[in-house]
Amino acid sequence: MSVRIPVPAERRGGLARDTWVIARRGLLHIRRQPEALADVTLQPVMFVLLFAYVFGGAIQVEGGDYQEFLMGGIFAQTIVFGAFGVAIGLAYDRSNGAIDRFRSLPLSQGSVLGGHAVASLLRGLLPIVLMSLCGLIVGWRITTSVYEAAGGYLLMIAFSFAIVWVGVLLGSLLPTPEAVQGVAFTVLFPITFIASTFVPADTLPEPLQTVANWNPVSAVSEALRVLFGNPTSESDAWPMEHPIVYSVIWIIAIVAICAPLAIRAYRRTIAR
Amino acid sequence: MPPIQTALAIEASGLVKRYGEKVALDGVSFEVPRGTVCGLLGPNGAGKTTAVRILTTLAEADAGSARVAGLDVHASAKAVRRLLGLAAQEATVDGLLTGRENLIMIGELHHLGRRTSVARADELLDQFALTDAAGRLAKTYSGGMRRRLDLAATLVARPEVLFLDEPTTGLDPRARNELWAVLDTLVGEGTTILLTTQYLEEADRLADDIVVIDHGRVIARGDAAGLKRQVGGSQLFATVADAARLPEAAGILARVSGSAPEIDEAARSVHAGGDEGPRAVARLGEALADAGIEVEDLGLRRPTLDDVFLTLTGAPADAGADAPQAAEVGG
Structure with missing residues (x-):
């Protein structure tokens, strides 16, 4: 008995379906790699608990508890760290030949990158949910309307989408998963700390304060604090006065710049 | 199309x-x-x-x-x-997917549809004697x-x-x-x-x-x-037990094959062009036995593709082994 293979034909909706098949594979990968799962579950939860209870007592914020101030920053940082996952996944697929295998198949153009992006985006939702729950336990509360709260979560998803492209760019430019790790810790890590992520920007020394005020991570942290009705940085720099607008500008700018660059870098790396 | x-x-x-x-x-x-x-x-x-x-x-x-x-x-x-x-x-x-999942995924990416992909995967697993391992992660x-x-x-x-x-x-x-x-x-x-x-x-x-x-x-x-x-005909060869008797064996080989023999000291063997086929092998064996030379191996060797390579490039086939591979240069 033999399976008859229908003549493969060009079909509509091919991009969406191919993207989903690749994305599903990415999600299976997360489930079957305990260490990758820890990145998106244990690590964010640990950060919330550590900062809330270890540093929390030493850091004073105006207008509320440190725990409430902390959550906006920790959401933003976790989303930025999501770039590692995308980049490492892509670099891994490149180094072990999976990308070549996909490219030898009659896939719709863009579905391999699209699948990685969708899987990363879905993967990014898990820590946001877990951290929200964890935040509630340590005393974080949303005090604004449902619409504003929804706006906060929407902003996180939009920021995650932008960060996916940063990850694709890194994953295409850097040759190995190890190189990605290196760049992640020397570049992305400081970016998330020289910001109002964990402490109000005005407590930093002058030059760093300027960096922090204009840092997109600060903007997203601060925008989330505003949207969730949590205590804010109280800085009078323009970005910190208008964090939501400034965040949206950054998100659009990151996508507009990184997406084309990432697609170009990806094509260049693979077509050799 | x-x-x-x-x-x-x-x-x-x-x-x-x-x-x-x-x-x-x-x-x-x-x-x-x-x-x-x-x-x-x-x-x-x-x-x-x-x-x-x-x-x-x-x-x-x-x-x-x-x-x-x-x-x-x-x-x-x-x-x-x-x-x-x-x-x-x-x-x-994909090491993190099972053997079966790997094949189903490829089928789906070929747009075969879920059901055909599953059936085809099972058929191939059977054909390649992988049915027992179908549910295990491929990395194992x-x-x-x-x-x-x-x-x-x-x-x-x-x-x-x-x-x-x-x-x-x-x-x-x-x-x-x-x-x-x-x-x-x-x-x-x-x-x-x-x-x-x-x-x-x-x-x-x-x-x-x-x-x-x-x-x-x-x-x-x-x-x-x-x-x-392209490399030439078959080679008649004999390997002897005692290297000291190589010259003597070479003389016998020359007489039997009618062409100039070559001596390989390291392999304790002599060889020469021999287009007469298996009959020459028998005659050579007999002649060596008559001379009292102990033979370890004897036969007619068809040229291997290694010989082809040696003839065509003037270098053994593995000479380029140290050169960087195209695939590696290409990443």
Whole structure:
């Protein structure tokens, strides 16, 4: 008995379906790699608990508890760290030949990158949910309307989408998963700390304060604090006065710049 | 768009590919008729993988053109991908998926639909003796099992043309023999196969036609027998137990074969051209026995493809082993 293979034909909706098949594979990968799962579950939860209870007592914020101030920053940082996952996944697929295998198949153009992006985006939702729950336990509360709260979560998803492209760019430019790790810790890590992520920007020394005020991570942290009705940085720099607008500008700018660059870098790396 | 029916499954003409300073392919041309097996034979770094990458649409040639099943690999890349199966040098099965999931995913990416993909996966698992391991993650498979799964993955959509890049590299002899048997079946079904190999024995065993490439150029082509003829006829040889008696044995060999013998001290053997066939072997054995020379081995040796390589390039087949491989340069 033999399976008859229908003549493969060009079909509509091919991009969406191919993207989903690749994305599903990415999600299976997360489930079957305990260490990758820890990145998106244990690590964010640990950060919330550590900062809330270890540093929390030493850091004073105006207008509320440190725990409430902390959550906006920790959401933003976790989303930025999501770039590692995308980049490492892509670099891994490149180094072990999976990308070549996909490219030898009659896939719709863009579905391999699209699948990685969708899987990363879905993967990014898990820590946001877990951290929200964890935040509630340590005393974080949303005090604004449902619409504003929804706006906060929407902003996180939009920021995650932008960060996916940063990850694709890194994953295409850097040759190995190890190189990605290196760049992640020397570049992305400081970016998330020289910001109002964990402490109000005005407590930093002058030059760093300027960096922090204009840092997109600060903007997203601060925008989330505003949207969730949590205590804010109280800085009078323009970005910190208008964090939501400034965040949206950054998100659009990151996508507009990184997406084309990432697609170009990806094509260049693979077509050799 | 249906493929145009042509007698040639693969046509490469004047393919050139450079990676920076390094010229990986320097004008490679060859054709593979439908339903035949072509062996692309060459040492590491000869340009085999680069040629396969261009023919399978993964890389673009800097010059020249190529057609697979009558379709231009550049202009009709997607149509070509529907018709080809590629097993790359490293088995590219997904270690974090089970064997079955791997095959189903490939089927779905070939747009076979979920149900057909599942049925086809089970059929292939059975054919490749992987049914028992179907539910295990592929990273737990042995090297031979990974290769079989990889090959099964390339066959999901019943490709017309199959590209196998060093299919048995890294396999132990048993796994290699198993893989060869599978390839025999495919050939029997009429699939066109292009396989690259640095094992001369493998090209000899599997290929109808052999294209020998070295430093990005085709240096010879033909069937195994033809290539061997290029090198010359058979060699009559004898290995003796006592090296001191080599000159004496050489004298006897000269008399029996009628041609000038050569002595290999290290191997304690003498050999000479012997076109008279097996009868000469018998006469040589008798003459050596009469002289009281103890013989360890005796026979008629057909030239191997290693000899072909030595004759064509003036260097042993593994001379390029230290050169960087095209695939590695290409990342």
